[in-house]
Amino acid sequence: MNESERNIGEEILAAVQEIKAGGGRRFTISIPSVVEARQNIGMSQAEFAMLLGVSVRTLQELEQGKRKPSGAAASLLTLAQKFGQ
Secondary structure (H helix, E strand, O other): OOHHHOOHHHHHHHHHHHHHOOOOOOOOOOOOOHHHHHHHOOOOHHHHHHHHOOOHHHHHHHHOOOOOOOHHHHHHHHHHHHHOO
16 A cells, blocks of 8 residues: 555544554653763763753752653663663
8 A cells, every 4th residue: 555545534533443452552761860870980960961951950859859850861860870880
């Protein structure tokens, strides 16, 4: 079937129905500890907050588990965890 013969609306509806029925692919993303990631690369809270593009207060809330990191911050945490050792 070529692109002009596809019915995108029906495909989306079928996918939503499959997800509601408990089907579809599932992905689990593990976000490393913010404190551990920061310590692995040897940065202070102020330096690490600047790297993530957040305030020191936001970083502290992330480290205390009061907030969850955004997508970009989560990616940076993963890199810091992996390559900071």
